[in-house]
Amino acid sequence: MGKVSASLSSLTALLLACSGIPHIVPLVRTAGLPITPTPANATPLEVVSRSTAVRDPLPVRGSDIVYGELEYALGIAVSTAAVPWAEAHRDHDVARHGGWTVLVEVTGADADLEPGGRLVVGLDVRATLRTRNGNAYLGQTQLGCREGGLLSADQGAPVVYRCMMRVGRDLAGWLGGGVRLDPPPPETG
Secondary structure (H helix, E strand, O other), X not given: OHHHHHHHHHHHHHHHHHHOOOOXXXXXXXXOOOOOOOOOOOOOEEEXXXXXXXOOXXXXXXXXXXXXXXXXXXXXXXXXXXXXXXXXXXXXXXXXXOOEEEEEEEEEEEEEEOOOOOEEXXXXXXXXXXXXXXXXXXXXXXXXXXXXXXXXXXXXXXXXXXXXXXXXHHHHHHHHHOOOOOOOOXXXX
């Protein structure tokens, strides 16, 4: 019994020694103060992108490559696709009183390098539109894309971007005709 107890103690000590002590990264000293930029009133649409339970960087199955900055790249793709919509709605009453925010959440992401050398990328996205003034909920939609190409995983950014641009165009179409833009009237008591 003593040998088993000693062996377990040795094994426990070895596991603890191998796990290492966490390294604390002091955020303010490392990156400075988190100053929150707010969009100017001249900006009718703010795009905020986030990931929800999605690995970032995204591993490409069948390779040793991972794609980073998914949220950031998707935010740019949606923002640029929505510019014509935002310009066309600059004089809308909501735009003159703060504008809109669209939260674009990546809810699913997948990348796979198939045995024949074809890269396939898929994204699932949820978009929620709110007013910036009062945070009134206006609507929500689900979007997705799946793109592929005969590229190595390390050269796959164009495939990822085609998928993101599809999401951006679909979201701009939803803004243009699939969602109400005015908040509901205040409730009377």
